[in-house]
Structure formats: C-alpha cells, structure tokens
Amino acid sequence: MKDDIRSGCPINLSLEVFGDKWSLLIIRDMIFGGKRHFRELLRSQEGISSNILADRLKMLVEQGMLTKADDPTHKQKAIYSLTEMTIALVPIMAQLGAWGRRYLPVSEELSIRAELMEDGGPELWDRFMEELRHAHLGTPIEGPPRVRAMLQAAYEEVVARKARDKAIA
Numbered sequence: 001m002k003d004d005i006r007s008g009c010p011i012n013l014s015l016e017v018f019g020d021k022w023s024l025l026i027i028r029d030m031i032f033g034g035k036r037h038f039r040e041l042l043r044s045q046e047g048i049s050s051n052i053l054a055d056r057l058k059m060l061v062e063q064g065m066l067t068k069a070d071d072p073t074h075k076q077k078a079i080y081s082l083t084e085m086t087i088a089l090v091p092i093m094a095q096l097g098a099w100g101r102r103y104l105p106v107s108e109e110l111s112i113r114a115e116l117m118e119d120g121g122p123e124l125w126d127r128f129m130e131e132l133r134h135a136h137l138g139t140p141i142e143g144p145p146r147v148r149a150m151l152q153a154a155y156e157e158v159v160a161r162k163a164r165d166k167a168i169a
Contacts, residue, residue, distance in 0.1 A: 081136040109158040
C-alpha cells in the first residue's frame with residue numbers, strides 16, 4: 001500500500017485502488033468478458049489507450065488486484081488473473097450495474113448482463129465467483145461453469161435480435 005494515502009477511511013482506500021474509470025473497466029472486462037491478455041483488454045469498447053492500459057494493469061498488479069504470469073501458449077504474451085480480492089467485487093459490480101440500469105440511459109445489449117446479475121441476486125453472484133475462482137485461481141468447481149456462458153448468450157441474443165430488427169426496418 002502507498003505511504004501517501006489521504007486517510008484510513010475504507011471508502012477512500014478502496015477508491016485509491018480502483019477509483020478511476022479505467023481500472024474498473026479493466027476489472028469489468030476481466031470479470032464479465034473473460035479477457036485475460038493485454039490486446040483483448042485494449043479492444044475495450046471505451047477505447048483505452050495502450051499506455052493507460054499498461055499503467056493501470058501495472059498498478060492493479062502492484063495493489064494485489066491482479067496477477068501477471070507468462071502465457072504458456074505464447075512466449076511474448078502475459079496472462080492476467082483476478083485475485084480473490086477482485087473476485088470479491090462481483091456483488092459490487094452487480095450493484096453498480098443495477099444502479100446504472102435504474103438511473104442512466106443504458107443500451108439494452110450492454111445492460112442485459114447487469115439485469116441478469118440483479119435478477120439472479122446473491123445466489124448467482126456466488127456461483128459466478130466460484131467460476132471465477134476456478135478460472136483464475138484454479139480452485140475446484142462443482143459442475144461445469146455456466147454463469148458467464150449464460151451472461152454471454154443473453155448478450156449475443158440481444159445483439160442478434162437488434163440486428164434482425166434493424167435489417168427488417
């Protein structure tokens with residue numbers, strides 16, 4: 001932890017770790033999008049620049065939010081993994097998504113995951129965190145991972161329906 005923290009307030013300390021928009025979007029893309037490599041994260045819809053991405057990834061690793069390892073499938077790539085402290089953000093991310101859906105002008109395709117997370121509540125969040133622990137920490141899991149697949153299928157279904165509706169119009 002840095003020596004230059006403003007206060008010992010838990011909200012302040014949390015914001016010092018992931019309070020800028022890019023850090024939260026990187027975490028979002030890793031949690032909900034399954035992105036693990038620099039180039040995948042660089043293709044975020046919000047258009048993060050490579051130098052900001054590199055800086056935020058470095059900071060998230062230093063803060064213990066992510067780990068970085070050599071990718072066994074490609075010598076020049078690194079693979080980023082969530083840590084337990086980041087996986088524990090799933091309920092917070094679900095609540096942020098629910099709040100955004102309620103009060104902000106969201107798009108249907110980009111809010112469907114938030115809707116499903118809100119509807120599924122803590123039981124779904126717990127199953128999703130179990131899947132993330134399996135994928136990122138190697139912990140055992142009961143049954144096949146299904147939550148991310150369900151969230152992705154719902155997103156793809158909305159995108160396909162909107163494309164069909166647009167083609168008909």
